[in-house]
Amino acid sequence: MGKLESExxxxxxxxxxxxxxIYCPDHGCYLDSASRKYWLYTESPEQLRQRGVSRRVALxxxxxxxxxxxxxxxxxxFWCPECEAVSWYHxxxxxxxxxxxxxxxxxxxxxxAGVIHPEGNPSVGAFTRRQARANxxxxxxxxxxxx
Numbered sequence: 001m002g003k004l005e006s007e008x009x010x011x012x013x014x015x016x017x018x019x020x021x022i023y024c025p026d027h028g029c030y031l032d033s034a035s036r037k038y039w040l041y042t043e044s045p046e047q048l049r050q051r052g053v054s055r056r057v058a059l060x061x062x063x064x065x066x067x068x069x070x071x072x073x074x075x076x077x078f079w080c081p082e083c084e085a086v087s088w089y090h091x092x093x094x095x096x097x098x099x100x101x102x103x104x105x106x107x108x109x110x111x112x113a114g115v116i117h118p119e120g121n122p123s124v125g126a127f128t129r130r131q132a133r134a135n136x137x138x139x140x141x142x143x144x145x146x147x
Contacts, residue, residue: 020033020099021097021098021099022078022091022099022101023101024078024080024082024083025101025102026080026082026083027080027082027083029080029081029082031078031079031080032078032079032081033076033077033078033079034077034078034079034086035076035077035086036076037074037075037076037091038074038075038076038112038113038114038115039069039070039073039074039112039113040069040070040073040074040075040108040111040112041067041068041069041070041111041112041113042067042068042070042111043062043066043067043068044062045058045059045061045062046058047070048061048062048068051070051073070111072092072093072094073090073091073092073093074090074091074112075088075089075090075091075104075108075109075112075115076088076089076091077089088103088104089101089102089103089104090102090103090104090105090108
């Protein structure tokens with residue numbers, strides 16, 4: 001095998017995708033993904049303006065679409081080996097291999113598609129929520145019979 005052949009192979013191997021460089025903000029260790037990406041959406045032109053979209057384009061996007069997907073922003077759960085727990089973070093992709101990571105604000109949970117409401121389904125009553133959490137069957141005490 002000549003030198004030219006080994007250089008070609010070496011260059012070909014370098015084109016493989018690399019792991020995302022996302023590190024724990026507390027410990028600095030590499031974070032492993034523990035969930036899928038939950039993409040963020042917006043219904044307000046102000047949020048698009050904050051992300052660098054011109055006023056005219058932001059207004060047109062909101063007028064033509066109900067919700068606009070925010071490119072390069074999502075919520076994802078990560079496993080930290082130091083904390084030994086899954087933590088949820090707001091990820092912003094700045095560059096091809098560079099990310100900004102921050103704690104998830106309450107407003108962002110409402111902008112994500114496909115996530116469970118942090119306080120449970122608001123259309124479910126307290127009785128149904130309590131019954132769903134019950135471990136054993138003692139449900140008769142929850143009902144009052146009028147004679």
